[in-house]
Amino acid sequence: xxxxxxxxxxxxxxxxxxxxxxxxxxxxxxxxxxxxxxxxxxxxxxxxxxxxxxxxxxxxxxxxxxxxxxxxxxxxxxxxxxxxxxxxxxxxxxxxxxxxxxxxxxxxxxxxxxxxxxxxxxxxxxxxxxxxxxxxxxxxxxxxxxxxxxxxxxxxxxxxxxxxxxxxxxxxxxxxxxxxxxxxxxxxxxxxxxxxxxxxxxxxxxxxxxxxxxxxxxxxxxxxxxxxxxxxxxxxxxxxxxxxxxxxxxxxxxxxxxxxxxxxxxxxxxxxxxxxxxxxxxxxxxxxxxxxxxxxxxxxxxxxxxxxxxxxxxxxxxxxxxxxxxxxxxxxxxxxxxxxxxxxxxxxxxxxxxxxxxxxxxxxxxxxxxxxxxxxxxxxxxxxxxxxxxxxxxxxxxxxxxxxxxxxxxxxxxxxxxxxxxxxxx
Ligand code: CA
Numbered sequence: 001x002x003x004x005x006x007x008x009x010x011x012x013x014x015x016x017x018x019x020x021x022x023x024x025x026x027x028x029x030x031x032x033x034x035x036x037x038x039x040x041x042x043x044x045x046x047x048x049x050x051x052x053x054x055x056x057x058x059x060x061x062x063x064x065x066x067x068x069x070x071x072x073x074x075x076x077x078x079x080x081x082x083x084x085x086x087x088x089x090x091x092x093x094x095x096x097x098x099x100x101x102x103x104x105x106x107x108x109x110x111x112x113x114x115x116x117x118x119x120x121x122x123x124x125x126x127x128x129x130x131x132x133x134x135x136x137x138x139x140x141x142x143x144x145x146x147x148x149x150x151x152x153x154x155x156x157x158x159x160x161x162x163x164x165x166x167x168x169x170x171x172x173x174x175x176x177x178x179x180x181x182x183x184x185x186x187x188x189x190x191x192x193x194x195x196x197x198x199x200x201x202x203x204x205x206x207x208x209x210x211x212x213x214x215x216x217x218x219x220x221x222x223x224x225x226x227x228x229x230x231x232x233x234x235x236x237x238x239x240x241x242x243x244x245x246x247x248x249x250x251x252x253x254x255x256x257x258x259x260x261x262x263x264x265x266x267x268x269x270x271x272x273x274x275x276x277x278x279x280x281x282x283x284x285x286x287x288x289x290x291x292x293x294x295x296x297x298x299x300x301x302x303x304x305x306x307x308x309x310x311x312x313x314x315x316x317x318x319x320x321x322x323x324x325x326x327x328x329x330x331x332x333x334x335x336x337x338x339x340x341x342x343x344x345x346x347x348x349x350x351x352x353x354x355x356x357x358x359x360x361x362x363x364x365x366x367x368x369x370x371x372x373x374x375x376x377x378x379x380x381x382x383x384x385x386x387x388x389x390x391x392x393x394x395x396x397x398x399x400x401x402x403x404x405x406x407x408x409x410x411x412x413x414x415x416x417x418x419x420x421x422x423x424x425x426x
Contacts, residue, residue, distance in 0.1 A: 027155055027178060027179060027425055028048075028056065028078045028080060028153060028155055029048075029049045029051075029078065029153075030049070030153075030176075030178070031044065031045065031046040031047065031049050031176075032044055032045040032046070032176070032218040032259060033404070035402050035403065035404065036218075036259055036261070036290075036402070036403070036404050037218075037258075037259030037260075037261065037289075037290025037292065037312065037402055037403060037404075038256075038257045038258060038259055038288040038289055038290045038310075038312070038402060039216055039217060039218045039257050039258055039259035039290070040259065040402050041216075041257050041288070041402060042257070043174075043216070044216070045174055045175075045176060045216040045217065045218045045257075045259070046151075046174060046176075047078075047151065047152060047153030047174060047175055047176030047218070048076045048077045048078040048079075048151055048152050048153035048176070049076070049078075049153065050076040050151065051075075051076040051077050051078045051151075051153075052076070055075055055076060055077040055078065056077070056078045056080075057077065057078070057079050057080065058080045058082055058157070059079060059080070059081055059082065059085070060081075060082045060083055060085070061085055061089070061093050062085055062086065062087055062089045062093070062143075063091055063093065065079065065081065065085055065146065065162075066146065069146060069147065069148060069149070069152075070149065071147065071149075072147035072148060072149035072170070072172065073149045074149050074150035074151050074172070075149075075151065076151040076152075077151070077152050077153070078152075078153045078155070079152065079153070079154045079155070080155055080156075080157055081154065081155070081156045081157065081160040081162060081180060082157045082160060083157075083159070083160065083161075084160070084161040084162075084163060085160075085161070085162050085163065085165075086163045086164055087143055087144040087146065087162070087163065087164040087165035087166075088140075088143055088144060088163070088164040088186075089143070090143075096140075096143060097188075098140075098188035098189075101136050101137075101139040101140040101143075101188055101189070102132075102136045102188075102189075103132065103135050103136050103139060104128075104131065104132035104135045104136070105128065105129075105132050106129065106132035106133050106135070106136045106189070107129070107132075110129050111129045111130075111133060111192075112237055112238075114127065114128075114129045114130075115129070115130070115192050115194075116238065117194060117200060117238055120194075121194070122194040122195060122200070123194065124193075124194065124195075125191065125192055125194075130191075133189050133191065136188070136189050137187075137188070137189040137191075137205065140187075140188050140189065141205065144164055144165050144166055144185065144206060145165075145166050145168055145206070146165050146166065146167055146168065147168050147169075147170060148167055148168065148169045148172065148175055148177075149172050150172040150173045150174050150175065151173075151174050151175075152172075152174075152175050152176070153175075153176040153177075153178070154167070154175075154176070154177045154178070154180065155176075155177075155178045155179050155180065156178070156179045156180035156181065156422055158423065159423065160179070160180055160181065160422070161180075161181045161182075161183060162180060162181070162182045162183075163183055163184055163228070164183075164184055164185060164186055165182065165185060165208070166185050166205075166206040166207055166208065166209075166210060167182065167208070167209045167210070168209075168210045168212070169209075169210070169211045169212070169214035169217060170210075170212050170213055170214065171212070171213035171214070172213075172214055173214070173215045173216050174215075174216045174217075175214065175216070175217045175218075176217075176218045176219075176220070177209065177217075177218075177219050177220070177222060178218075178219075178220045178221050178222065178425070179220075179221045179222070179422050179423065179425050180222050180223075180422055181222070181223040181224075181225075181421075181422045181423075182208040182209065182222060182223070182224050183208070183223075183224075183225050183226065183227040183228060184225070184226050184227055184228040184229050184245070185206035185207060185208045185245055185246070186206070186226075186228075186229050186244050186245065187204040187205045187206050187244050187245065187246070189205075190202040190203060190204045190205075190242060190243065190244065191203050192237075192238065199239065199240065200238060200239075200240060201240050202237070202240055202241070202242050202243050203246075204243050204244055204245055204246045205246060206245070206246055207246050207247035207248065207249065207250040208224045208247070208248050208249060209222075209224070209248070209249045209250075210247070210249075210250050210252070211249075211250070211251045211252070211255040211258060212252050212253035212254075212255060213253050213254050213255060214251075214255045214258070215255065215256045215257050215258075216257050216258075217255070217257070217258045217259075218258075218259050218261070219249065219258070219259070219260045219261070219263060220259075220260075220261045220262055220263065220425075221261075221262045221263060221420070221421060221422055221423075221424055221425045222263045222264075222421070222422055223263065223264040223266065223421040223422040223423075224248035224249060224263065224264065224265050224266070224268070224271075225248070225264075225265075225266040225267050225268060226244070226245050226267055226268050227266075227267065229244055229245075230267060231243050231244055231245055231268075231269055232323070241269075243269060245268065245269065246270065247270050247271065247272060247273050247302070248265050248268050248270075248271045248272060249263075249265070249271070249272050250272065250273045250274075250276070251272070251273070251274045251275075251287060251289055251309075252273065252274075252275060252276040252280075252283075252287075253276070253280070253282075253283075254282055254283055254286050254287075255286065255287060256286040256287060256288050257288055258288070258289045258290070259289075259290045259292075260272075260289065260290070260291050260292075260294060261290075261291075261292050261293055261294065262292075262293045262294065262416070262419060262420045262421070262424070262425075263294045263295075263420060263421065264294070264295045264297065264420050264421035264422075265294065265295065265296045265297070265299055265303065266295070266297045266298060266299075267297070267298045267299075268298070268299055268300070269299075269300040269301065270300070270301055270302045270305075271296060271299040271301070271302050271303045271304065272291075272302050272303060272304035272305070273302050273304065273305055274287050274289055274304050274305065274306045274307065274309050274311060274334075275287050275306060275307030275308045275309055275331065275332075275334070276307070277307070278307060278331065278332040278359060280307070280308070283307065283308040283309070284308050284333065285308075286308065286309065287306070287307070287308050287309025287310075287311070288309055288310045288311070289304075289309055289310075289311045289312075290311075290312045290314075290400070290402065290403065291304065291311065291312070291313045291314075291316060292312070292313075292314050292315050292316065292403065292404065293315050293316065293412065293415065293416050293419070293420060294316045294317070294416070294420060295316070295317045295318075295319065295416050295417070295420040295421070296316065296317070296318045296319070296327065297318075297319040297321075298319065298320075298321040299318075299320075299324075299327070300323055300324055300325050301324075301325040301326055301327075301329065301356075302329055303318065303327045303328065304328070304329065305328075305329025305331060306329060306330065306331060306334035306335075306336055307331040307332045307333065307334055308332065308333045308334060309334060309335065310335045310337070310396075310398050310400075311334065311335065311336050311337065312337045312339070312400040312402075312403060313328070313336060313337065313338045313339070313341060314337075314338070314339040314340055314341065314400075314403065314406050314412075315339070315340055315341065315406060315407055315409070315412035315415075315416070316341045316342075316412070316416065317341075317342050317344075317412065317413045317416040317417060317420070318341065318342065318343040318344065318345075318354075319344050320343060320344065320345040320346070320349055320354075321346065322346060324345070324349055324353065325353075325356070326353060326354065326355065326356035327343070327354045327355070328354060328355045328356070328363070328377075329355075329356055329357075329358070330355060330356070330357040330358070330360030330362075330363050330392060331357070331358050331359055331360050332358075332359040332360065333360075333361075334360050334362075335362065335364075335396040335397055335398055336363050336364065336396065337364045337396055337398070337399070337400055338363070338364060338365040338366070338368065338377070339366055339367050339400075339406055340366070340367035340368070340369075340406055340407065340408055340409040340412060341367070341368055341369070341409055341412075342368075342369040342409040342410065342412060342413035343368065343369065343370050343371070344371055344413075345370070345371060350384075351370050351375050351377065351380045352380050352381060352383075352384035352385070354370075354377060355377050355381045355392075356389065357381070357385065357389045357390060357392055358388075358389070359390075360390070360392060361390065361392060361393060362392055362393045362394065362395055362396045362397070363377070363378055363381070363392045363394070363396065364394055364395075364396045365377040365378050365394075367408065367409050368409065369409035369410060369413065372410075378392060378394055
């Protein structure tokens, strides 16, 4: 499409001489349009649009990005990412791999030998190998966790990629992340949790983007994936997949007023968790999120899984592949409002596989398209849900009012296929 023939000349002229632009327009100071989802509520979301010239940065490596982020300060700032930045690098920009972080004798073979459930049992890992794992993990976290403060806009220039990082908006407000590919937030040191999910499971640390205690956040035209290290290529230990990635975009701990638009979630297990605990009652009345015109391609689960929040999910495109567990997760006190989403699945994945509920009680659904045919998710869920799941009612107790034009699922499906993800801001 469109711009391919211009990529080579732009590169020859040197990307640094160009502002973050889409079709020739500088997007650095864009703000969230009025009524565009929950992040437009009240004072809206302007990110770093008020930055003075001294706080507009173009960064090309981790060190520059860290300097621009300024320890999560709330000074209005615009950070433009150029080229590929790898978070797993030292201060000189040299690549760090898992062996570089490993310390205190951490060794995966020894870790597996120490905590094999057949000999160790179901107690939480403790002792030298677990201590060494924690110390090693802390060394990686110090490199890859990047804190984003209030009043910040992060935009990618043409082709920008942030690798291995976990962007964390913590107890901050008014943040925009746009036009950026974030890939492979790879955890070198997963921890074994013997009591997770009955059979035990591996817990990994990093989300590509993690919003915790974050309000007024707009994530737009980003591409989020495990590219480089797909979890499908990881081995199984203790009978469980040794996952290297946690969420692509998790929204937890009282976060509120978030719009996620025109983004691509691709090739990943747990894409988006909204609310991370059934007992986190401080999330009640918060976790209000709008998801529109996003593509969820080859996502296994959590697209999204919701607790507590009023979450509007409209005009999204789902490309379901083998290995899929569910798409929409209805958990404690969630109030999901689905409108005009399109699902495309292989033949053996059925409508009843799209929704899963745990302690959820309601789900609003309308205009869903399944392999080109209109379907009603709710009665099908209630007819075919498994024994542990409750029937859901249609009354979620609210009706969204903050949204852009809602298209039919068919129209949205085509528009998202063309327009979602980094590099596609019109
Ligand atoms: Ca997470």
